[in-house]
Amino acid sequence: MDWRKAxxxxxxxxxxxxxxxxxxxALMTSISDTIKEKYELVVGLEVHVQLSTLSKIFSTDSxxxxxxxxxxxxxxxxxxxxxxxxLNKKVVEYAVKMGLATKCQINTHTHFxxxxxxxxxxxxxxxxxxxxxxxxxxxxxxxxSGEITKSRIRIHRIHMEDDAGKSMHDQDETESLIDLNRAxxxxxxxxxxxxxxSGAEAAAYLNExxxxxxxxxxxxxxxxxxxxxxxxxxxxxxxxSTKYGNRCEVKNLNSIRNLQRAIDYEFExxxxxxxxxxxxxxNTLNFDADSGSTSPLRSKEMANDYRYFPEPDLPPLVLSExxxxxxxxxxxxxxxxxxxxxxxxxxxxxxxxxxxxxxKEIAGYFDILVSHTNNYKxxxxxxxxxxxxxxxxxxxxxxxxxxxxxxxSGLIALIDTGKLNYxxxxxxxxxxxxxxxxxxxxxxxxxxxxxxxxxADELSSIIEEVLGNYPDKVKEYQNGKKGVLGLFMGDIMxxxxxxxxxxxxxxxxxxxxxxxx
Numbered sequence: 001m002d003w004r005k006a007x008x009x010x011x012x013x014x015x016x017x018x019x020x021x022x023x024x025x026a027l028m029t030s031i032s033d034t035i036k037e038k039y040e041l042v043v044g045l046e047v048h049v050q051l052s053t054l055s056k057i058f059s060t061d062s063x064x065x066x067x068x069x070x071x072x073x074x075x076x077x078x079x080x081x082x083x084x085x086x087l088n089k090k091v092v093e094y095a096v097k098m099g100l101a102t103k104c105q106i107n108t109h110t111h112f113x114x115x116x117x118x119x120x121x122x123x124x125x126x127x128x129x130x131x132x133x134x135x136x137x138x139x140x141x142x143x144x145s146g147e148i149t150k151s152r153i154r155i156h157r158i159h160m161e162d163d164a165g166k167s168m169h170d171q172d173e174t175e176s177l178i179d180l181n182r183a184x185x186x187x188x189x190x191x192x193x194x195x196x197x198s199g200a201e202a203a204a205y206l207n208e209x210x211x212x213x214x215x216x217x218x219x220x221x222x223x224x225x226x227x228x229x230x231x232x233x234x235x236x237x238x239x240x241s242t243k244y245g246n247r248c249e250v251k252n253l254n255s256i257r258n259l260q261r262a263i264d265y266e267f268e269x270x271x272x273x274x275x276x277x278x279x280x281x282x283n284t285l286n287f288d289a290d291s292g293s294t295s296p297l298r299s300k301e302m303a304n305d306y307r308y309f310p311e312p313d314l315p316p317l318v319l320s321e322x323x324x325x326x327x328x329x330x331x332x333x334x335x336x337x338x339x340x341x342x343x344x345x346x347x348x349x350x351x352x353x354x355x356x357x358x359x360k361e362i363a364g365y366f367d368i369l370v371s372h373t374n375n376y377k378x379x380x381x382x383x384x385x386x387x388x389x390x391x392x393x394x395x396x397x398x399x400x401x402x403x404x405x406x407x408x409s410g411l412i413a414l415i416d417t418g419k420l421n422y423x424x425x426x427x428x429x430x431x432x433x434x435x436x437x438x439x440x441x442x443x444x445x446x447x448x449x450x451x452x453x454x455x456a457d458e459l460s461s462i463i464e465e466v467l468g469n470y471p472d473k474v475k476e477y478q479n480g481k482k483g484v485l486g487l488f489m490g491d492i493m494x495x496x497x498x499x500x501x502x503x504x505x506x507x508x509x510x511x512x513x514x515x516x517x
Contacts, residue, residue, distance in 0.1 A: 031268050035275055039236045041267045042244060043196035044156075045259075046231040047209055049188050049219050050163065051094045057162045057186035058085030058128065058314075065225050069179045077184035079124030084313050091186040092135070092317065094218040095160050096327045098188055099136030101212050101334055102155050108319045110135050112160075112311040121165035121178050129161035129189075131308040135317070141212075142336065143204040144354075153205050154193040163187050182226075194233070194244065199260035199267075206230055206256050211335050215360045223254050230259055235280070236270045245270070246280040250287050250294055262287040266294055338363055346376040355384045361398045362388075365405055372409035375416055382408060386426050390434065402437040411441035414451075421502050423493075424450045463505070466491045467513070477513050485510070 056063045059076035076083045099106050113131040136158035144150050165180035190209060196202045210228060213219035220227050230253045235245040250266060253259045265287075270280050285294040333341075335357045342353035357363045362383065369379045387408075391401060411429060414420040419442075420429065432444045445451050466488055467474055473484045485506070492505055 031271050031275070036268070036271055038238060039267075039271050039274075040239045040241070041197055041199075041263070042194050042235045042237060042247075043202055043263055044194035044233045044247075045190075045192045045196065045202060045205065046233070047190040047192075047206065048163075048229045048231075049098070049190065049209070049213055050227045051091055051186040051188060052217070052219050053088055053090045053094070053186055055088060056184035057088050057091050057160070059184055061184060063185045065227075067181055069177070070181060072181040073183070077123075078180065085128065087314060087317070088186060091160055092319070093327055094186075094216070095135050095158060095188050096319070096324060097216050097218055097331060098190070098213065099139065099158050100324075100328050100331060101216060102136075102139035102141055102158070102190075104136035104139030104155060104158060106319065106324050107133060107135050107137065108321070108324075109133070109316065110319075111316045112314045113308045114311050115161075116307045117305075119164065119167075120176070121167045121180065121183070123165065123180055123183055127161060127164065128311055128314070130159035134159035141205060141208050143201065143208050151195070151197075151201060153195045153201075156191045156193050158188055158190050161187050161189060194235075199263035202232065202263055203256045203260040206259055208335075210256075211358065215332060215334055223256070226254065229254055232259060232263055232266075234263055234266045234270070236267060236274070246282045248280065248283050248285050248294075250285045251297065253287060258287060258289050261289075261292055262294060265292055269294065332360075335363075342376075342380075346370065348376060348380055352377070352380040352384065356380050359398070365398050365401075369405040369409055372406050373412050373416075375412055378412050378416070379409070382412065386430055403434055404437070407433060407437070407441065414441050414445060419451050420445055421452065423502070462492055462496055463488075474513065485513075 051063075053063050055061060056072075056077055059074055061074050061077050062072040064072070076085060096106055098104075110130060110133040112128050115127040115129045115131065116125070117127070118125060134157040137156065139155035139158070140152050141155065142150065142152050163182050163185040165178055165183040168177045168179065171177045192205070196205060206228075210221045210223070213228070214221045223229075232250045232253060233247045234250065235247040237243060237245045248266060248270070250262045253262055266285070273280050283296045284298050286297050287294050338357040339350065339353040342348045342356060343350055346353075348356070356366045366379065366383055369383065370376050373379055387398075387401065387403075390396075391398060411420075411425055411433065414429075415422055415425055425441075425445075428448055428450055429441060429445050432448065433439065433441060436444065442451075469491070470484075470487065473487060477484050489502065489506060493502070496505075
């Protein structure tokens with residue numbers, strides 16, 4: 001039997017209405033840039049961050065990822081009669097840390113609430129969350145969504161709650177399976193104000209949150225494993241209007257790229273509906289990563305649908321000012337502060353500083369590296385270039401990199417003192433240093449016989465020989481075709497086996513070319 005025929009007619013009608021806008025838009029041609037310019041995108045994000053605690057928020061069950069189906073459960077996390085929850089104090093600490101890192105006000109008097117709804121993977125029949133009194137409120141995150149565009153995204157609230165289990169619909173041909181290992185795992189939900197105006201800005205904001213939680217060591221930031229999930233509330237309005245349009249919520253976006261794709265698609269869809277004379281229904285949507293399109297899940301719930309009321313089994317939560325000060329003192333230097341220090345004190349460009357500070361472990365390596373060398377720019381270049389390339393190729397993290405910062409600084413010193421050229425350092429010495437950790441850069445360079453030892457007379461002779469091999473190219477250079485200089489330098493580097501200073505050689509080549517008749 002067709003499952004829709006077994007349902008009431010009102011559902012069939014609603015289901016058809018929900019899909020009509022999406023089918024209509026799928027048949028339309030893309031919206032022109034001129035039409036899109038008439039409208040402003042308005043986005044607010046709800047980011048769910050799974051906290052890296054050992055146990056769940058209200059029970060002693062393991063909160064670790066993995067394990068066999070329904071292994072990490074107990075009567076408490078299942079909400080069985082006669083059980084009582086007990087708040088994990090680490091969850092409170094982590095929530096306060098995130099609040100302080102995002103310049104939020106910390107609520108010293110708060111409590112938990114029950115959010116009532118039924119779903120097969122929600123064993124208690126309600127979620128324990130914070131409705132009227134979140135632990136953090138009124139903060140912000142500054143983001144850059146381009147080289148010039150900087151914006152401040154206000155945070156409405158951060159609250160604590162427990163996660164639901166997981167429904168699996170693709171494990172059995174006829175049955176849906178439930179794994180409750182995730183039920184009761186602690187979350188913080190970070191709710192932004194509707195300040196986001198582009199998909200790129202949303203992606204930058206989510207990336208900043210991911211960096212912050214990793215710097216704070218409160219979440220591993222692994223979106224593939226569901227450690228961070230995002231819901232996007234999206235609406236459009238005519239430019240200049242102050243009234244918000246009807247919003248649609250795209251649920252469970254599990255990558256920064258998919259967040260941007262979903263927002264970009266939904267903006268065009270909603271503009272298309274309005275331009276066609278339609279009305280944007282307030283729906284909850286799914287995003288299909290394969291097709292890059294959204295589709296309706298259900299009509300959007302309102303807050304009163306959840307029948308919130310204070311959690312009777314948990315006492316109010318009261319935090320002292322001393323407790324908050326102690327947590328504030330434990331917060332490490334955060335990405336924005338590192339960028340400021342790298343640009344102000346070390347003279348790095350904003351671009352280089354942002355790259356170096358993008359991962360906490362990378363920034364830590366860099367801080368040790370610059371304690372061994374004064375060439376901060378070169379240190380950043382090596383870290384952002386050859387080191388990161390190697391790590392990406394080998395699928396390793398910086399903690400698995402066996403070349404110590406002091407050893408890499410030795411390689412930089414050889415280049416700075418003119419004993420080694422960069423190309424040879426990157427292509428020959430650096431790979432060998434990785435294979436032979438503990439050996440100095442100079443020892444390896446000596447073993448490879450690549451240290452610069454070509455005298456001035458020998459270099460002059462090599463240059464004369466190379467130029468003599470290309471009389472036609474010499475004339476082209478003298479007639480203004482300066483690009484052939486690269487041809488000469490390539491041959492000179494080969495003949496010298498890289499044992500020359502490229503800058504010195506290039507200068508001599510130009511002098512000889514200018515003086516040739």
